[in-house]
Amino acid sequence: MESTDDERWMRHAITLARQGEARDGSHPIGCVIVRDGAVIAEACNEVDLRHDPTAHAEMLAIRQAGARLESAELRGAVLYTTLQPCGMCTMASIWAKLGRIVFGAGRDDVHRMYFEDRHLDTMDFIRDAFRDDLSLEGGLLAEDCAALYVPRWAKVPRAQRINL
Numbered sequence: 001m002e003s004t005d006d007e008r009w010m011r012h013a014i015t016l017a018r019q020g021e022a023r024d025g026s027h028p029i030g031c032v033i034v035r036d037g038a039v040i041a042e043a044c045n046e047v048d049l050r051h052d053p054t055a056h057a058e059m060l061a062i063r064q065a066g067a068r069l070e071s072a073e074l075r076g077a078v079l080y081t082t083l084q085p086c087g088m089c090t091m092a093s094i095w096a097k098l099g100r101i102v103f104g105a106g107r108d109d110v111h112r113m114y115f116e117d118r119h120l121d122t123m124d125f126i127r128d129a130f131r132d133d134l135s136l137e138g139g140l141l142a143e144d145c146a147a148l149y150v151p152r153w154a155k156v157p158r159a160q161r162i163n164l
């Protein structure tokens with residue numbers, strides 16, 4: 001069965017996430033940035049590896065893409081990520097002038113500890129941004145992506161929660 005380009009890139013992001021899971025200090029969130037059908041950046045979450053709370057997969061990929069293109073603007077590029085981007089990464093995508101964000105698992109698919117805010121949905125960041133040329137789409141291969149994370153209904157001990 002032929003899959004769409006979007007699916008192909010999301011599967012690539014899932015592979016990056018799995019690599020992140022397998023390595024000490026990195027985590028199973030994968031991100032790939034594509035422009036004109038070619039990968040310009042790819043990363044997984046390396047927060048603990050780098051001792052850097054901003055080292056989310058999307059942030060690392062945006063930095064890598066900027067360095068590679070020698071430009072802070074990534075117009076026309078598409079960012080694929082396995083998990084709905086947090087506020088920081090969403091704002092960075094807005095500043096980077098990305099054209100499209102496509103994510104896999106959304107905040108309703110996984111444990112809420114992955115999200116920094118209980119009420120604010122980062123979808124609103126995009127809706128409220130001074131941009132009418134950036135789209136955000138979620139749910140692509142959502143089940144495959146959600147399988148990388150702690151499920152929504154799981155009881156996670158307080159000490160092991162990410163945002164506490």
Ligand SMILES: [Zn+2]
Nearest residue numbers: 056085086089
């Ligand atoms: Zn983030």
